[in-house]
Amino acid sequence: MKIVALSGSLRPESSSTSLLRALAGLAPDDVSVAIYGGLDDLPHFSPERDTEPAPPVVQALRELLTGSDAVVICTPEYAHGMPGSLKNALDWLVGSGEMVDKPVAALSASPSPEGGASARAWLVQTLTVMSANVVPEASFAIGLVRTKLDADGSVSDPATVAALRGVLTALRNATR
Ligand SMILES: Cc1cc2nc3c(=O)[nH]c(=O)nc-3n(C[C@H](O)[C@H](O)[C@H](O)COP(=O)(O)O)c2cc1C
Incomplete structure (x- = not known):
């Protein structure tokens, strides 16, 4: 199984990214987890920029997702929403369809007890509109995240x- 992991945070010390790295470390031998590192390189989405061919960085993201069996997203919460950079990445994928029927784990993490539940709810709403297969058993908010990281x-x-x-x-x- 090939998993692509997307962190909604650009911070090098991000707790969301740390959780994804931990997930990658827990994966058995027959599961690969590729943590996408290009969020900060994507141009701001606008429909007329979605040309044929698409900008190379966008094409690279789309190809990575096409070659994956499942996706894990872990997002922080900014002002009760997902960070704009994550929403921007998802906007590039709305029309191209790589997320259609894709099994997705929708996670959020925050130092607050709620764990970024509002951002996660928005993420699930967006993924659902994109016809992704949000897997409920793989999707939850991680509260008090700083107490859970070394x-x-x-x-x-x-x-x-x-x-x-x-x-x-x-x-x-x-994915079975
Ligand atoms: C602009 C801004 C807005 C934030 N808004 C929220 C919020 O609405 N809810 C929340 O739980 N945490 C909020 N936080 C705190 C983040 O959850 C916290 O900084 C978290 O560690 C960011 O995730 P990261 O470590 O993956 O970068 C906010 C932080 C920033 C910088």
């Missing part, structure tokens, strides 16, 4: 490790 960004909290393993299992079941 100083180096790794994850040793047993409940979080189990939850991330559960994401991999649920995505595998969804």
Whole structure:
């Protein structure tokens, strides 16, 4: 199974990205997790910029997703929404269709107890409109995230490790 992981945060020290790295580290040998690093390079979406061929960075994202079996998105919450850079990436994929029927884990993470639930709700709404297959068993908000990460960004909290393993299992079941 090939998984593409998208973090909604551009911060090098991002808790969302740390969780995705931890997920990648938990993947069994027959599962690859590629963490997409191009969010910051995507131009602002506008329909007339969606040319044929598309801008190379957009094409690269689309090809990465076409070659994937499943996607994991972990988003922070900015002012109760997903960050604009993540929404921008999704906007580039609305018309091209790579997310149609794609099993997706929709995660959010925040230092707040709610874990960015409002941003996650918006993310799920957007993915649903895009006809992605949001997998409920793989989708949840991670609250108090700073207490769940070690100083180096790794994850040793047993409940979080189990939850991330559960994401991999649920995505595998969804791709069968
Ligand atoms: C502009 C801004 C707005 C924020 N708004 C929210 C919010 O609405 N809800 C929330 O739980 N956290 C909010 N936060 C805190 C982020 O959840 C926190 O900075 C988080 O660690 C960012 O994720 P990251 O570590 O993956 O970059 C906000 C942070 C910033 C910078």
